[in-house]
Amino acid sequence: MTTASPSTPRTLALLAAAAGLLLTTSGCGGPAAASEDDTFVFATGKDISCLDPHVNGDMPQASLAANYLDSLVSQDREGAIHPWLATEWSVSEDGLRYTFTVRDDVFFTDGTPFTAEAVKANLDHMVDPDTQSGTAGGYLKPYVGTEVLDERTAVVTLNRPYAAFLEVLAQPFLGIQSPEALKRPLAENCNSPVGTGPYKIVDYVQQSTVSLERNEDYNSAPPYAQHTGPAHIERVEWRIVPEDSTRYGLLRAGQVDALDLMPSVHFAEAEADPDVELILQDRPGNPTNLNLNTTRAPFDDLRVRKAFLHSAYVEAGIDSVYFGTVTPASGPLSSATTYYSPDFEDVYAPDPEEAARLLDDAGWTERDEEGYRVKDGERLTLHFPYAPNSWPTAHQALVTQIQATAKKAGFEVLIENGDLASVSKRGNSSDYDLRANYWNTNTADVLRIVFSTEYTKSAGSVPNGSGFTDPELDGILGDALASEDPEVRADLYYRAQQIVSDNALQLRLYNQASQLAFRTDDHANLTLEPSLSLPYLYDVTAVDN
Amino acid sequence: MSITLNPNSDTGTTASAPGTPEPPRRTRTGAVRFVRNTPIGVWVAAAVLTFLVLAAILPSVFLQQDPFEIDPANAFAAPGAGHPFGTDQNGRDVFSRVIAGTGQSLLLGLAATAIGLLLGGLLGITAGISGKWVDSAICRFVEILFAFPGLLLALIVIAVSGTGVVTAALAVGVGTAPGYARMLRTQTLQVVAAPYVETALSLGRSRSHILWHTIVPNVARPLFVLVTLGIGQAIVWASSLSFLGLGAQPPAAEWGAMLADGRNYLQVAWWIAAFPGIFITLAALTTTVVGHHLQRRLEAEV
Numbered sequence: 001m002t003t004a005s006p007s008t009p010r011t012l013a014l015l016a017a018a019a020g021l022l023l024t025t026s027g028c029g030g031p032a033a034a035s036e037d038d039t040f041v042f043a044t045g046k047d048i049s050c051l052d053p054h055v056n057g058d059m060p061q062a063s064l065a066a067n068y069l070d071s072l073v074s075q076d077r078e079g080a081i082h083p084w085l086a087t088e089w090s091v092s093e094d095g096l097r098y099t100f101t102v103r104d105d106v107f108f109t110d111g112t113p114f115t116a117e118a119v120k121a122n123l124d125h126m127v128d129p130d131t132q133s134g135t136a137g138g139y140l141k142p143y144v145g146t147e148v149l150d151e152r153t154a155v156v157t158l159n160r161p162y163a164a165f166l167e168v169l170a171q172p173f174l175g176i177q178s179p180e181a182l183k184r185p186l187a188e189n190c191n192s193p194v195g196t197g198p199y200k201i202v203d204y205v206q207q208s209t210v211s212l213e214r215n216e217d218y219n220s221a222p223p224y225a226q227h228t229g230p231a232h233i234e235r236v237e238w239r240i241v242p243e244d245s246t247r248y249g250l251l252r253a254g255q256v257d258a259l260d261l262m263p264s265v266h267f268a269e270a271e272a273d274p275d276v277e278l279i280l281q282d283r284p285g286n287p288t289n290l291n292l293n294t295t296r297a298p299f300d301d302l303r304v305r306k307a308f309l310h311s312a313y314v315e316a317g318i319d320s321v322y323f324g325t326v327t328p329a330s331g332p333l334s335s336a337t338t339y340y341s342p343d344f345e346d347v348y349a350p351d352p353e354e355a356a357r358l359l360d361d362a363g364w365t366e367r368d369e370e371g372y373r374v375k376d377g378e379r380l381t382l383h384f385p386y387a388p389n390s391w392p393t394a395h396q397a398l399v400t401q402i403q404a405t406a407k408k409a410g411f412e413v414l415i416e417n418g419d420l421a422s423v424s425k426r427g428n429s430s431d432y433d434l435r436a437n438y439w440n441t442n443t444a445d446v447l448r449i450v451f452s453t454e455y456t457k458s459a460g461s462v463p464n465g466s467g468f469t470d471p472e473l474d475g476i477l478g479d480a481l482a483s484e485d486p487e488v489r490a491d492l493y494y495r496a497q498q499i500v501s502d503n504a505l506q507l508r509l510y511n512q513a514s515q516l517a518f519r520t521d522d523h524a525n526l527t528l529e530p531s532l533s534l535p536y537l538y539d540v541t542a543v544d545n
Numbered sequence: 546m547s548i549t550l551n552p553n554s555d556t557g558t559t560a561s562a563p564g565t566p567e568p569p570r571r572t573r574t575g576a577v578r579f580v581r582n583t584p585i586g587v588w589v590a591a592a593v594l595t596f597l598v599l600a601a602i603l604p605s606v607f608l609q610q611d612p613f614e615i616d617p618a619n620a621f622a623a624p625g626a627g628h629p630f631g632t633d634q635n636g637r638d639v640f641s642r643v644i645a646g647t648g649q650s651l652l653l654g655l656a657a658t659a660i661g662l663l664l665g666g667l668l669g670i671t672a673g674i675s676g677k678w679v680d681s682a683i684c685r686f687v688e689i690l691f692a693f694p695g696l697l698l699a700l701i702v703i704a705v706s707g708t709g710v711v712t713a714a715l716a717v718g719v720g721t722a723p724g725y726a727r728m729l730r731t732q733t734l735q736v737v738a739a740p741y742v743e744t745a746l747s748l749g750r751s752r753s754h755i756l757w758h759t760i761v762p763n764v765a766r767p768l769f770v771l772v773t774l775g776i777g778q779a780i781v782w783a784s785s786l787s788f789l790g791l792g793a794q795p796p797a798a799e800w801g802a803m804l805a806d807g808r809n810y811l812q813v814a815w816w817i818a819a820f821p822g823i824f825i826t827l828a829a830l831t832t833t834v835v836g837h838h839l840q841r842r843l844e845a846e847v
Contacts, residue, residue: 063788148554244809313617322616322633387792393809397634400795404635406614417790 038234040523040540041249043241044262046390047207047420050190053173054126055462057135057444059440059532062172063260064238066534068109068212069195070174072100073166074222075442075531079338081166082223085114085176085196095161095482106220106364109177109200112451120146121179123156130186134460138449139168139441161205161482163489164445167214170531171442192542196220198231198538210238224530225538227418232541238256244393248517251276257523260535262515264325264394270517279516280525281533286439286450287329289506290384290397290402291465293433295514298364298380305504307358308382309348311409314509317401321394330489332447332500339493341445344501355409373410381412384434387423391436398509399436428462435465440514448477451500464506473499555687590834593827601648610638612798621814631816633806635668643820646798650828653714653792653799654780658772660718665725670764673733674756679760680730681813687726695720696782703791710799713792717782721775728771729764736763770843774838779807784825800825 046060053061055070074084086100106114127135127143142158142165149155158165168174181194191204198221199212214234221228239256241247244263250256252273262278264269272278292299292308299305315328329335331344359365364373364380373380384403388396403413413434418426427435449455452474455464473496480492501542514533518526524543529536566583600607615634630639657696672683690698699713699720706712736742737760784801786792793799800821807818 122635245811263809265810311579316617320620320636394634396795396806401615401617401635403796404613415795417794 007442019037037065038542039237040233040235040258040536040537041237041239041256042537043239043247043256045242045244045247045259045392047240047242048210049209049420051201051204052177052186052189052193053175054122054131054133054136054177055186055190057133057138057173059534060240062532063534064210065172065175065195066529066532067236067238067537068193068199068201069172069177070106070197070198070220070222071172071175072102072169074224075167075170076101076224077530079167079442081170084222085172085220086119089166090291095163097160098160098165099157099360100156102152102154103220104152106195106196107217108181108196109215110178110181110194112178112180114176114196115151116148117151118179119154119156119174120148121182122174122176125177125182126174129459132460134458134463136173137459138166138455138463139171139174141454160478163481163484164443167443167445167531168441172529173532194412199236207240209240212238221538222529224538226525226527227539231538233537236537242389251517251519254519254521256519258516258518258526258535260514260516261392262325262517263392264322267325268324275519275521277518277520277526279514279518279528279535281514281528282327282334282336282515283440283512283533284443285334285441285446285512286332286437286506287508287511288436289508290399291506292504293430293435293436293465293467294503294505295430295467296433298362298382299433301362302504303358304349304364304380307355307362307409308406308411309504309507310351310355310358310400311406311411312507313350313405314398314402314507317398318510321397321401322510325515326513328509329511330508332451332497332506332508333493334445336511337444337446339490341494341497343494344497347501348504348507350405352409359410369412370412371407371410372412374477377525379412380410381414382406382433383414383416383431384436385416385418385423385432386419386436387420388421390420395436402507424461427465428458428460430462430467434507437465437506439463440512440532444489445481447493447496447500448474448481450479451505452495468503468505470499470503501524579666582842587834587838590831594831594835597647597651597824597828597831600644601651604644604648607644608641610641612637613796614638614639621810623814624816630820631814633803633817634810634814639803639816639820642798643824645801646800646803646821647828649710649793649797649823650780650784650800650825651776653710653717653783654776654828654832656714657717657721657779657783658775660715661721661725661775662768662772664718664722665727666729666764668722668726669729669731670733670761672730673764674737674760681789683726684730687723687730690723691727694715695724698723699782699786700791703786708791708794710793710797713783713786716786716791717779720782721779725771732764732767733760736760739763767840767843770836770840773832773839777832777836780828780832781825800828 028506044060044063048060048064049056049058051061051064053065070085072084072086073237074082076082085106086102089098089100091098100119102116102119103114108114123140123143123146126133131137140161144157144159147155168324171278175195178194192201198215198218200215201210202213203211212235214231216230218230241250247259248263248266251259270278292301292305318326318328330348333340359373364375366374368374368379386399399415403415406413426432439446449463451464451468453469456462456467456469476492476496480489483489514528516535522543524541525539527536528534528538614637618636619632620634620636622628622632628638628640630643633639668683668687670742672680699716702716702719742755742759745759783792787799787801788805790805793802803821804818810817
């Protein structure tokens, strides 16, 4: 990291000699001698359970995957699908057969050639119950199988039309991994997944650091990339720093080059720093929310659910703890999603009187000495298992505020703090009344994943956290997938949003957003990959200063 | 354990003022000796501790605001009029929360110490009076427990029985039990070997009578000191568990939990974390200072 600007050739020579000396001394510990400029340090705010994004499927996995995996197809900012590892494809009349023609000049970083066989191995891996894939496996529910016609041709069969199939294939969650690597035990592949991407994983210390090195033979950049061939930066250090203030402190001190989950409380300071750039982008999908579990009392009663939504003052909370750094959202779809309708935003505005009326109506008429509502001697209690370490500090404050406002309406919200594993376990066994959740995906089909009957069960985490089942909604969402006509789809998705809103299934909080902070004094050109707006390091360049 | 007849030879005594011409009269000796033999630091500690205990028993005397009342529009207000310790990220009054948390934090410390003493006492006294293989078995068991750092032992309890205030007290209690067991075993051994136990035996008293009327009271005597010393440690441990999100649950006004809440706002609103932190320090420090003083006095009297 040279900061001086050499004025004469002699100083330049001296500096070069000094640098050479530095290199030889610092080179004995590391694998290859290089200046620090060739390492990009990224600090991520949420722990990564398993590096392989097929397993479970949480956002931190996808962020990393966008930098070492390629996908079959790619999506641009406008939502259009373009070739990537697949050069072309065709869809049968009935929408059930997709024939992909894939590239024959791409190699995985373990040396395995990429072929049509790899497409089959990957899709089979995602739907395998042993992979416990909530996200990728969830997206592939209509998947029947893949037939490999030759090295370059794979035919994927679905059991029903699935208009969003190519869109989800473009997500890093469904990135293509080496079929040889996938043959290893799950735990091993979790620690060292292998792709065809611009970087390869060379080391992983759990809860600490993932080290990546440039793929020198990279020749399969997606259309949204700004260059082709190998990445500009030689090494990437992907550090896991869940503590908000620590992560931000590292960036301010110049010890990391970029971070995600930028803490709201420091936005103003970061904006004022000329060396720091904020990269902000709302994500499509189902906004950050609390699922209301409809499968058990008291939320099996629609009136109680509506009363809870009317009791919460979400926007006031967002203003106070997020300082306006997120967009409030109360409709079923994030405003960044195609077919989003604003008509459902203010349906459950704060209204204590309406909440009281609904609760009286539902029979929760008495109050106990602590002010909580009571029916048949039982208190109106909501169990809320919560993993504070998996959420931003501001989110923790927000749920405390919701707890306080719900109390005024007579709800006792028990925030039960736990580690991620025990909270997830309760989430998957429907052992909760409230569950903090969100679902990022690049299509309105997210409604089917988050609210339809078939997603009340899953090998991994259960996407339909409200446990809501409604044949009419299932039918509408199925029809929307079978149609290619945008007007028909718009109408169907509008009706779906209506049903979801009428049933008061979630307390929506704010749109999910990519919020990155990036130091511009050493590097330039950190971008977001378009499908889920994830940090994309391939085009990053070093800046001389 | 020196036997002292001269009151001025107490450890830590600095109270014999040089300019005092007249020695205190015999009738006033007790009170004056007590005041003179108590260093100023102990008085300060005792005063702070009294305040904390008062705040724990009668928080309403000190509270001006509801510690759970949120006011998002007034979040992150700096200390000043109306909010002497400022407000937190939810606009709650930090002073009220710190005061409201005194009860829970002190109670957690007390309960944890009581559990630790009970478990440790059971093990230690049993070992001390049983002898032979029961003693060795208990000693080996306690040594195994000693292999784990206390806080780790507490975390194991939490992992098994879940989070919450009750489990936190139990966890810290279990974590401190091995230490108490070892101390009480040694104490029991000394008492058992004392001549008065032999006397009681030769008088034909039953074993259980001797246990309850002779051994336990004599073992229990130094416990008071152990308790005051232990509470300070237990408060810190219980706060640590809450800090890790394993003790008190939101919106509880528990010092450790408040410290955890405030740590990410240190750069913009130091007061959210600083005041609960100061109170944890004060509680631990004052109980320890008072405990040490009592210990010295007791040792001097024996």
